[in-house]
Amino acid sequence: MQLELRHLEAVCRIADAGSLGRAAVRLGVSQPGLSAQLRRIERAAGGELFFRGREGVRPTPLGEFVLSRARRVLGEMDALAAGARAAAPHPSLRLGCILLVLVDGLIEQLEPVMAGREIAVSLEHSVTTLTRMLGAGRYDAIVYGEVNDHEVPLPEGTLARTLIPKEPFCVRMSATHRLADRPLISLADLAGETWMTLVEDDDGGPEALVDACAKAGFTPALRYRIADRKMHYDLIASGRAISLSQPTAPPAEGTVLRPLDGEPINGRIRLAWNRAAVPARDADLLYRAAALAYLANVGHNAFHRTWWEARTELHPVLDPVPHPHPHPDGDR
Numbered sequence: 001m002q003l004e005l006r007h008l009e010a011v012c013r014i015a016d017a018g019s020l021g022r023a024a025v026r027l028g029v030s031q032p033g034l035s036a037q038l039r040r041i042e043r044a045a046g047g048e049l050f051f052r053g054r055e056g057v058r059p060t061p062l063g064e065f066v067l068s069r070a071r072r073v074l075g076e077m078d079a080l081a082a083g084a085r086a087a088a089p090h091p092s093l094r095l096g097c098i099l100l101v102l103v104d105g106l107i108e109q110l111e112p113v114m115a116g117r118e119i120a121v122s123l124e125h126s127v128t129t130l131t132r133m134l135g136a137g138r139y140d141a142i143v144y145g146e147v148n149d150h151e152v153p154l155p156e157g158t159l160a161r162t163l164i165p166k167e168p169f170c171v172r173m174s175a176t177h178r179l180a181d182r183p184l185i186s187l188a189d190l191a192g193e194t195w196m197t198l199v200e201d202d203d204g205g206p207e208a209l210v211d212a213c214a215k216a217g218f219t220p221a222l223r224y225r226i227a228d229r230k231m232h233y234d235l236i237a238s239g240r241a242i243s244l245s246q247p248t249a250p251p252a253e254g255t256v257l258r259p260l261d262g263e264p265i266n267g268r269i270r271l272a273w274n275r276a277a278v279p280a281r282d283a284d285l286l287y288r289a290a291a292l293a294y295l296a297n298v299g300h301n302a303f304h305r306t307w308w309e310a311r312t313e314l315h316p317v318l319d320p321v322p323h324p325h326p327h328p329d330g331d332r
Contacts, residue, residue, distance in 0.1 A: 001040055001043070001044045002044065003041065003045065005073070005074070005077060007037075007041045007044075008066075008070035010041065011038075011066060011070055012067065012070055012074065014034070014038065015050075015057075015059055015063070015067055018056040018057065018058075019056035020034055020035055020057060038050070046062070047060070047062045048063070049062060049063035049067075050063050074136075075136075078137055078138065079137075092117065092118035092120050093110075093140055093278075093282070093286075094122070094139050094140045094141075095119065095120065095122070095139065095142070095143065095286075096121075096122050096123075096124055096134065096138075096139040096141075096143075097121060097123055097124070097130075097142065097144070098123070098124060098125070098126075098130065098143070098144050098145060098200050098203070099123055099125070099199055099200075099227065099229075100143060100144075100145060101246050101248045101250070101294075101297050102143075102269070102290060102293040102294040102296075102297060103121070103143070104293075105292075105293035105296050105297070106143070106289060106290055107119060107121055109288075109289035109290070109292045109293045110286070110289045113288070113289060114282075114285060122139075125200060126200060126202055127144050127203045128202045130142040131144075131152060131153065131154055131155060131272075132155070134154075134155060134158060134272060134273075135154075135155025135157070135158070139274075140273060140274055140277045140278050141271065141272065141273035141274070141278055141283070141286055142273075143163070143269065143270070143271050143290055144272070145200070145205075145267050145269055145270070146204055146268045147169075147203055147204035147205040147207075147208045147265065147266070147267050148204055148266060150203060150204020150205075150208070152203065152270075154272050157274060157275060157276060158272050158273060158274055158275065159272065159273055159275050160270055160271065160272040161271050161272075161283075161287055162268060162269075162270050162271075163270060163271050163287065163290050163291060163294065163316055164267075164268060164269040164314065164316065165268055165314050166266050166267075166268060166311075166314055167246060167247055167248070167266065167267050167268075167269070167304075168247060168259060168260065168263040168266050168307070169245065169246065169247070169260065169266065169267060170245050170247050170249075170257050170258055170259050170301075170304075171243070171245065171258055172233075172242065172243050172244075172249070172256070172257050172258075173236060173242045173256060173258065174236055174239040174254060174256075175237070175254050175255055176239060177239065177242070179258070180256050180258075182258065183258070183259075184258065184259055185258045185260055185261060186260075186261045187213060187216040187260055187261070187262075187264055188216040188217055188218070190213075190216075191213075191216070191217065191218035193220075193242050194221050194224075194240065194241045194242070195209070195220045195221060195222050195223070195242060195243060195244075196222075196223075196224050196225070196226065196232065196236070196241045196242070196243035197222040197224060198225075198244065199225060199226075205244070205265075205267075206222075208265045209244060209265060212264035212265050216264075223241060224240075224241055233252035233253075233254070233255055234254075237254025237255050238254075244265065246267065247259065247301055247304035247307070248294065248297035248298060248300055248304060249297075249300065249301075250297070250300050251300065257301055258303075259304070259307075269294065271286060271287055273286070287316070288318060288319070291316035291318055294316070295316075
């Protein structure tokens with residue numbers, strides 16, 4: 001087997017994450033699959049690249065050598081991609097997102113205001129991956145979340161704008177759950193339940209859940225991590241787990257969504273973009289489209305609509321659609 005760029009990226013992700021488990025989540029693959037891939041990479045490289053231990057992994061001398069060369073190669077490829085894109089007469093808009101509810105309607109909102117532009121939207125399961133790819137020029141803009149006090153560090157050369165300053169997370173449970181008829185759920189009443197592990201592990205969500213449950217007097221039992229929404233909802237409907245959810249999430253057969261008493265876990269939704277690749281006008285259009293996509297989902301749940309309408313200070317500012325301004329460098 002010959003080493004390929006995807007192999008070099010996997011090695012770098014493992015080193016950055018410090019463990020195969022965390023790297024697997026950020027790469028969107030299973031841990032056994034990543035372990036098998038690493039063994040194949042090590043055979044091609046001629047030796048072990050990482051020392052394995054209880055606390056994670058760390059590079060061997062050979063691993064340090066491969067990592068230094070891999071980062072250089074990947075950096076050159078990123079520079080090549082960015083340079084080619086800058087030379088293109090009509091570049092597409094490359095948007096990276098985590099699995100937020102508003103993503104479903106985002107393209108629909110973008111198409112009318114960016115008619116004629118190719119729009120590529122990709123989903124990632126790691127905010128770290130989003131920001132790294134934004135900094136490397138692989139994404140022009142990203143839409144991501146932060147939970148409670150967590151702040152995602154952004155790469156140099158980017159600008160950011162908060163879309164939704166606060167939304168209180170809810171709990172999704174089976175419609176036959178013992179608490180399903182309650183209009184408001186106390187977190188303490190969920191002790192002993194099996195929780196779905198959050199898909200994103202680097203936006204502050206897992207820490208916020210564990211901390212909130214600790215304050216409620218218990219440690220959550222985290223068992224499943226499922227990115228596919230239908231499988232996620234089917235598991236909950238069967239009564240095998242409960243999960244945190246955005247309050248704008250749509251109904252799902254066999255499940256109910258309930259607010260948590262005291263709003264112990266809150267999210268923010270933010271937009272960041274590469275200022276060299278996204279003109280101010282396009283950033284405004286992207287913000288407006290994301291805001292409209294969010295607002296289209298507010299009515300999914302009556303309790304959130306009531307909460308939202310009472311907090312106008314949180315509403316996104318929707319300025320008129322910006323018009324293009326002639327510029328000798330092509331609106332850049």
